[in-house]
Amino acid sequence: MCLILFGVQPNQNLRLVVAANRDEFYGRPASRAHYWPDHPGVLAGRDLQMKGTWLGISKNGRFAAVTNFRETPPEPIPPRSRGDLTTEFLTSDRPVEDYINEIQGRFDEYRGFNLILDDGMDTYYYSNRAQDVIRLEPGFYGLSNQLLDCDWPKVIKGREKLSQLTADISDIDTLHLELFNLLEDKGDEEAFSNSFIATAEYGTCAATVLTITRDGQARFQEQGFSENGRIEQLKSYRLAL
Numbered sequence: 001m002c003l004i005l006f007g008v009q010p011n012q013n014l015r016l017v018v019a020a021n022r023d024e025f026y027g028r029p030a031s032r033a034h035y036w037p038d039h040p041g042v043l044a045g046r047d048l049q050m051k052g053t054w055l056g057i058s059k060n061g062r063f064a065a066v067t068n069f070r071e072t073p074p075e076p077i078p079p080r081s082r083g084d085l086t087t088e089f090l091t092s093d094r095p096v097e098d099y100i101n102e103i104q105g106r107f108d109e110y111r112g113f114n115l116i117l118d119d120g121m122d123t124y125y126y127s128n129r130a131q132d133v134i135r136l137e138p139g140f141y142g143l144s145n146q147l148l149d150c151d152w153p154k155v156i157k158g159r160e161k162l163s164q165l166t167a168d169i170s171d172i173d174t175l176h177l178e179l180f181n182l183l184e185d186k187g188d189e190e191a192f193s194n195s196f197i198a199t200a201e202y203g204t205c206a207a208t209v210l211t212i213t214r215d216g217q218a219r220f221q222e223q224g225f226s227e228n229g230r231i232e233q234l235k236s237y238r239l240a241l
Contacts, residue, residue: 051081
């Protein structure tokens with residue numbers, strides 16, 4: 001059950017802030033965030049099974065993230081990988097709205113998904129389970145495995161906490177630290193309250209914090225985890241977009 005908390009133009013200094021957890025089976029092969037040899041302008045983790053990504057940025061200022069939609073899988077299983085949606089956007093230079101309109105024409109080729117795309121100018125949300133193309137206004141948003149800003153506690157509370165942190169903290173290093181703390185929230189007994197999952201076989205594999213300033217300075221950090229939430233390598237990058 002992945003989680004993406006993000007703010008579009010959250011304050012006078014930042015253009016975009018993102019705090020995201022990728023939850024997956026630990027045994028699924030994936031590489032940590034890095035610049036891809038076959039696409040040197042892309043910085044992202046990579047699913048080594050299908051060759052796509054769940055979240056990444058590019059040197060030309062593009063951001064993309066995808067989550068699965070919680071549902072019974074359709075029959076037959078659609079043929080295309082949802083990780084292609086982010087990869088194709090990050091490796092292109094098409095305006096975000098044009099790209100989403102093209103995806104709408106083949107929405108049934110994928111299992112259910114939520115997609116967040118930013119081309120450096122505009123931020124859009126699209127789900128093939130709602131069909132609405134939404135240009136996101138400045139503000140704070142939460143996305144998991146239902147539609148944008150669903151009523152799950154980790155989405156509601158996480159969005160509120162993100163808003164508070166970006167208002168109270170101006171230092172980027174401190175903000176990143178607090179956003180990682182937010183992503184480690186294990187919740188309470190209420191359903192869908194835990195941002196962080198740790199079991200023997202399935203859990204939060206990567207926590208990512210991204211900030212992009214209004215003058216195009218990006219900081220990208222990814223904390224890796226393995227079985228039972230064991231902390232792995234922290235990867236940090238700074239780049240000018």
